[in-house]
Amino acid sequence: MRKLLRTIFLVDLIQGLWVTFRNQHPKNIYTEQYPAQRPRIAERFRGAPRLNINPETGETLCIACDLCALACPENLIVVSSERNKQTRRKELTTFTYDTSRCMFCGLCEDACPVDALELTQDFELASYTREGAIWDRQMLEEGPKPTWYRY
Amino acid sequence: METTPWESELTERLRRVFGEQILEFASYLGQNFLVARPEAVVPILQYLRDEVGFDYLVDVTAVDYPEREERFDLIYIVYSFSRNERIRIKTRIREGFEPQTATVVHPTANWLEREVYDMFGIRFAQHPDMRRILLPDDWEGHPLRKDYNILDMDNRWVKDNLGIESGQ
Amino acid sequence: MPEATFLDANELILNMGPQHPSTHGVLRVILKLDGEKILGTECVIGYLHRGVEKIGENRTYAMFAPYVDRMDYVAAVSNGLGYCLAVEKLLNVEAPPRAQAVRVILTELNRIASHLLWLGTHALDIGAITPLFYVMREREEILNIFEAYCGARLTTHAFRIGGLQYEVYEGMEKQVKAFCKMFLPRVDEYEELLTENRIWKDRLVGVGVLTAEQCKQYGVTGPMLRAAGVKWDIRKAQPYSGYEKYDFEIPTRTNGDTYDRYIVRIQEMRQSVRMIEQAVDDIPEGPIMAKVGKVIKPPVGEAYVSIEAPKGELGYFIVSDGSTQPYRVRVRPPSFVNLQALDTMARGGLVADIVAIIGTIDIVLGEIDR
Numbered sequence: 001m002r003k004l005l006r007t008i009f010l011v012d013l014i015q016g017l018w019v020t021f022r023n024q025h026p027k028n029i030y031t032e033q034y035p036a037q038r039p040r041i042a043e044r045f046r047g048a049p050r051l052n053i054n055p056e057t058g059e060t061l062c063i064a065c066d067l068c069a070l071a072c073p074e075n076l077i078v079v080s081s082e083r084n085k086q087t088r089r090k091e092l093t094t095f096t097y098d099t100s101r102c103m104f105c106g107l108c109e110d111a112c113p114v115d116a117l118e119l120t121q122d123f124e125l126a127s128y129t130r131e132g133a134i135w136d137r138q139m140l141e142e143g144p145k146p147t148w149y150r151y
Numbered sequence: 152m153e154t155t156p157w158e159s160e161l162t163e164r165l166r167r168v169f170g171e172q173i174l175e176f177a178s179y180l181g182q183n184f185l186v187a188r189p190e191a192v193v194p195i196l197q198y199l200r201d202e203v204g205f206d207y208l209v210d211v212t213a214v215d216y217p218e219r220e221e222r223f224d225l226i227y228i229v230y231s232f233s234r235n236e237r238i239r240i241k242t243r244i245r246e247g248f249e250p251q252t253a254t255v256v257h258p259t260a261n262w263l264e265r266e267v268y269d270m271f272g273i274r275f276a277q278h279p280d281m282r283r284i285l286l287p288d289d290w291e292g293h294p295l296r297k298d299y300n301i302l303d304m305d306n307r308w309v310k311d312n313l314g315i316e317s318g319q
Numbered sequence: 320m321p322e323a324t325f326l327d328a329n330e331l332i333l334n335m336g337p338q339h340p341s342t343h344g345v346l347r348v349i350l351k352l353d354g355e356k357i358l359g360t361e362c363v364i365g366y367l368h369r370g371v372e373k374i375g376e377n378r379t380y381a382m383f384a385p386y387v388d389r390m391d392y393v394a395a396v397s398n399g400l401g402y403c404l405a406v407e408k409l410l411n412v413e414a415p416p417r418a419q420a421v422r423v424i425l426t427e428l429n430r431i432a433s434h435l436l437w438l439g440t441h442a443l444d445i446g447a448i449t450p451l452f453y454v455m456r457e458r459e460e461i462l463n464i465f466e467a468y469c470g471a472r473l474t475t476h477a478f479r480i481g482g483l484q485y486e487v488y489e490g491m492e493k494q495v496k497a498f499c500k501m502f503l504p505r506v507d508e509y510e511e512l513l514t515e516n517r518i519w520k521d522r523l524v525g526v527g528v529l530t531a532e533q534c535k536q537y538g539v540t541g542p543m544l545r546a547a548g549v550k551w552d553i554r555k556a557q558p559y560s561g562y563e564k565y566d567f568e569i570p571t572r573t574n575g576d577t578y579d580r581y582i583v584r585i586q587e588m589r590q591s592v593r594m595i596e597q598a599v600d601d602i603p604e605g606p607i608m609a610k611v612g613k614v615i616k617p618p619v620g621e622a623y624v625s626i627e628a629p630k631g632e633l634g635y636f637i638v639s640d641g642s643t644q645p646y647r648v649r650v651r652p653p654s655f656v657n658l659q660a661l662d663t664m665a666r667g668g669l670v671a672d673i674v675a676i677i678g679t680i681d682i683v684l685g686e687i688d689r
Contacts, residue, residue, distance in 0.1 A: 209625070228623055232535070257536065262659045295373060
């Protein structure tokens with residue numbers, strides 16, 4: 001009998017619709033208005049790579065130890081260095097990082113002994129060409145410059 | 152591999168039934184396994200299922216050792232719900248040997264054996280549907296063999312089907 | 320299945336996929352039909368094959384960890400946990416208690432995320448559109464926790480061999496607790512939408528039945544096995560990563576049909592919340608990394624370790640030859656084995672039910688094809 005009444009009065013349907021209506025209140029809006037509104041990125045987010053420079057002297061922190069290149073599963077980091085005759089220390093000449101093959105696992109960042117290589121919170125990595133995804137030392141130090149849209 | 156011998160009431164029973172067919176009972180890191188002759192594997196699986204209660208075939212896989220004369224290790228993992236125990240059955244086979252299929256005992260072996268064939272080129276005798284499963288049907292070569300380099304591929308297939316010289 | 324080229328006047332071969340929205344990826348199913356009745360199915364898989372096992376043989380142990388996340392990408396944390404446990408078994412080390420507790424929290428959150436995505440897409444396949452939006456909203460909260468903890472949302476690479484790389488972030492306990500508190504009423508909400516809904520029941524009850532006996536024959540594990548009445552869960556049967564410390568139930572049902580699997584998964588989400596609440600209240604202090612050394616070099620040997628992934632038993636069989644690279648990595652994927660039972664479940668059913676049956680297996684093609 002109860003089942004019959006439930007069937008006639010469409011109780012299950014109304015129950016479901018009530019949930020839908022309850023969730024229509026404006027305070028339940030969940031959509032983010034990207035790119036007008038910037039999303040909040042977690043501090044530990046692994047995004048675009050960056051080569052840190054010493055803010056006081058402007059020199060790179062990288063000591064060209066090649067550990068990041070050895071740790072990378074995809075072998076996408078190439079580091080080349082030159083030995084300075086006077087100080088007898090290795091100095092970084094070029095550093096290339098192929099973001100098109102990168103899976104942002106963070107192993108290079110973990111391997112870096114001086115915190116020079118870092119995966120940052122930048123996430124807009126699109127590029128018009130394949131070559132544009134291969135970042136050289138200058139790009140890595142300055143960071144990506146995504147297009148800013150206006151409305 | 153430093154194994155320790157595996158002795159229990161189950162090994163006694165298996166030794167009684169299969170005798171010389173089982174070459175070794177061993178245990179490594181607390182995981183028990185037995186090494187059997189290739190012909191004995193399916194009867195052992197049958198016996199374990201019907202008499203002991205190992206009613207769930209977890210996995211069938213292979214390992215390639217190209218420098219050995221009996222080139223492949225074939226590994227069956229079985230589990231018993233009633234005993235809460237997992238054991239491995241290992242057997243060594245040479246290139247070209249066709250082991251009997253386990254599908255008659257455990258239907259789940261069907262796809263698992265097809266994958267072993269696909270990746271290692273081990274054909275299973277009397278298998279109901281011995282075709283490749285993951286790679287295309289007309290692909291040449293078996294990728295998980297040790298002489299198949301990670302950069303290797305069937306260049307003819309890639310050229311015919313994708314119209315490019317190489318996938319690299 | 321019978322020869323597919325044979326065509327009787329009453330039989331029709333219908334190709335479904337690989338580009339079909341309800342196959343959840345690139346699964347191709349060849350259906351043999353008699354009118355609306357399914358006479359047999361054949362799955363064609365491999366469109367997403369990337370050779371993960373071969374990659375594993377050519378990478379060091381630490382380097383391979385990010386790749387396993389890309390198999391079952393909806394439950395990346397579970398995949399990572401299974402791999403780390405397998406290598407730890409070979410090394411004969413155990414992660415410290417603090418690492419184990421964090422691992423349990425993240426894996427259970429991941430189980431909820433995976434079940435949520437399953438619920439949303441499964442309901443969408445059946446025709447209920449609303450739940451998809453709700454589950455995505457809740458899943459977002461879980462992904463935010465992942466992002467804050469380890470820096471990635473989907474393919475997380477959260478764990479390292481021997482323990483954890485990242486310490487618990489500030490406010491994690493609070494965020495996880497808030498999620499648990501918010502989530503339980505939401506599960507009731509999903510149930511309000513679906514459980515007693517007549518259309519939902521008509522589409523699911525009695526569809527795709529798999530008995531306990533058939534489950535064992537086909538090696539089907541996970542929620543599908545539990546819906547058939549077998550009270551078996553690796554977290555209870557062979558506990559790993561400290562699961563024996565937590566108090567939880569294994570939800571089971573008896574009919575083994577699609578509706579029962581839905582109920583089992585909903586109950587599992589509640590049990591996961593229960594476990595997370597216990598774990599987060601009591602994260603032990605201490606180190607987060609066991610002593611494994613910088614270069615991971617397990618002794619010659621082999622080990623099979625399996626965990627209860629959201630989809631079933633996920634196993635890793637690793638053979639080591641004493642070098643820094645594994646000699647062989649075999650993954651026992653739950654979706655691959657479970658999908659094999661599709662033919663048994665679909666045979667004799669209607670063609671409209673195939674969508675419900677594919678959905679109920681909870682497949683992820685990245686894991687099937689590897």
